Amino acid sequence: MVATPVAESATESAPDSIESLIRRRKPGYSLESAFYTSPDIFQADLDIIFRRHWIYVGVEPDVPEPGDCMVVDIDRASIIIARDDDMGLQAFHNVCRHRGARLVHDEKTTVGNIVCRYHQWTYGLDGSLLFAEHMGPGFDTGCHGLKKVHLRNVAGLIFICLAEDPPADIEDMARALEPYIAPHDIANTKVVQQIDLIEEGNWKLTMENNRECYHCSVNHPELTVPLFAYGFGYSPDEVDDVGREQIARYESLVCDLENRCEAQGMAAREVDHLDDCVTGYRAQRLPIDNHGESQTMNTQVACKKLLGTIADAKLGGLSVWTQPNSWHHFMSDHIVTFSVLPISPEKTLLRTKWLVHKDAVEGIDYDLRNLISVWVATNNQDGELVGYAQAGARSPAYEPGPYSVHTEMLVEKFTNWYIGRMAAHLNQR
Incomplete structure (x- = not known):
């Protein structure tokens, strides 16, 4: 007779609390599957990470002129980012103060004032209510x-925080990153x-997936033309003579x-505070292979007009992580920015923007296909890899696996940061 494992099944089906999952996280290993699949943890991520920390949402040239507005959605929150009449940047909840209707419906638009279509309540670009008819x-x-x-505008990168009291150390990040970013003069670029x-x-x-290049040599033939795979770590014991020569170079x-x-x-030199600050960041200027100019298939500049104060095209690529x-x-010639916004426990928006000098003319100064080809291919390849990882995380056979100490150091720092921030907020309850 075969016994029915009632007690075992009940034990297996009982969900672990978020606190217990965080407490037993093993450093140097990937997270347990619930962190990638659980609706409860996804909601906790939205509440603790995306509603309480500084979130990157765009660049200054998304709203270049007074009256320009951009809408960014983070879960149920819809945010208007507007350029006011004094060229300042403002951010507001995209909700009318009358009966709550959404105000701006397009991702990007230009307005004189912000007018609710429902009852025509009218707001200035500073958010003040200018007109409300029939209110007595x-x-x-x-x-x-x-x-x-x-x-917070950090040298042209726009960050917002939905919390009432946002982390104050955004100022530390701004002071550290501005000397790296400022020469590229984001304010005088345009999104193409x-x-x-x-x-x-x-x-x-x-x-x-972004925080490592362990997978790059096999999966990213376009990206590894300009970038050095060895620049993101390697195992010294597994490098042959040819590899040692490449590393030395x-x-x-x-x-x-x-x-x-x-x-x-x-x-140019590395600065790294990815997992020891509330607002984590890292920056480093890295060489580009061959011609050494740009992340393109021929490693030469994709745009003839260089950015900001830059006169030398051979300045490699500045990588910034937040x-x-x-x-x-x-x-030297263009910028590529990436923002990640959660949609559901198993679906994510990756938004990529390419910027060039504001006076550059397509077809004369740059060819758009050449400008975007490396990262279009790389993003599509990465999206497929993320799908493979998600499918594996759903499996009952999944268990946390060890990170490579030589190539996945930044993955560990991301995971450390995430677990640390979740724990800090849960412990405050």
Whole structure:
């Protein structure tokens, strides 16, 4: 007779609390499957990570002129980012203070004032209520302006925070990153392409995939033309003579690039606070192979007009990472920025933008296909890999696997940051 494992089944089906999953997380290993599949953990991610931390959402040239507006959705929150009449940036909840109707319906638009289509309540670009008909003589417009959202412009990168009291260390990040980013002069660029890619995986898998290049040599033939795979780690015991020569060449190029940049007054050396700050970040200028100019298939500049104060095309690529949801590549001729926004436990939006000098003319100064080809291919390849990882996380056979200590250091830092921030907020309850 075969016994029915009633007690065992009940034990297996009992869900673990988020707190217990966090407590037993094993450093150096991937997260348990619930972190990638559980609706409860997904909701906790939205509440603790995306509603309480600084989230990268766009760039200054998304709203270049007074009256320009951009809408960003983070879960149920819809946020208007507007350029006001004094050229300042403002952020508001996209909700009318009358009966709650959505105000701006397009992702990007230009307005004189923000007018609700429902009852025509009218708001200035500073969020103040300017007009509300039929509300009576005692109605105080000053009490019914749009609800503001915290915004910080870091050298042209726009971050917002939905919390009432946002993390103050955004100022530390800004002071550290501005010397790296400022020479590229984001304010005087323009967005020439935006591609939104829906990846079939949890947002953390999208971020983990970005934070390593262990998979690059096999999966990214386009990206590894300009980038050095050895620049993202390697196992010294598994490198042959040819590999050692390549590593020595790469390390020499790093040294030369740092000296070249610093001679021109540009920050280049690695700064890393990915997992020891509330607002985590990292920056480093890395060499580009062959011609050494840009992340293109021929490694030469894709745009003839160089950015900002840059006069030397051979300045490699500045890589910037911020927790929890962005990475960026700055070259002498163009910029590529990436933001990650969760949609559901197993679906994520990856938004990529390409920027060039604001005066560059397509077909004369740059060819759009050449400009975007490396990262279009790479994003599509990565999206497929994230889907594979998500499918594996659903399996009952899944268990956390060990990170490579040589190539997945930044994945571990992302996971450490995530677990640390979740634990910090849960412990406050």
